[in-house]
């Protein structure tokens with residue numbers, strides 16, 4: 001079953017994400033890819049795959065991806081965020097990561113975790129559905 005996957009990287013992490021995505025292109029190619037603006041442009045160039053581009057992170061792209069999570073239309077997030085440099089939109093970054101926990105969404109924040117997540121037998125197991133929290137609404 002095709003999933004919708006979001007890929008996002010801060011500037012100092014973009015090269016890592018592109019390298020990682022090239023390594024896992026065969027899996028990524030089976031799914032719908034979305035990304036924040038600059039990351040998405042780099043990814044589609046590097047992979048030769050269609051990537052839906054939202055706004056750049058500082059202009060609201062993280063929030064657009066957060067909206068997908070709240071609406072229940074995102075299946076996983078690969079977010080190589082930068083722990084060493086301040087971002088002007090840090091509240092948006094925190095909000096995006098918070099929603100991953102609110103909605104029990106698989107999120108990989110570094111390459112080691114991204115490797116484990118995308119190679120997990122559960123990743124493309126059609127019998128496996130993540131547990132969706134019930135907030136009674």
Ligand SMILES: O=C(CO)COP(=O)(O)O
Pocket residue numbers: 008009010011035036037038039040055056057058061062093
């Ligand atoms: O800032 C980002 C995520 O917080 C990423 O945005 P860009 O992909 O547009 O650089």
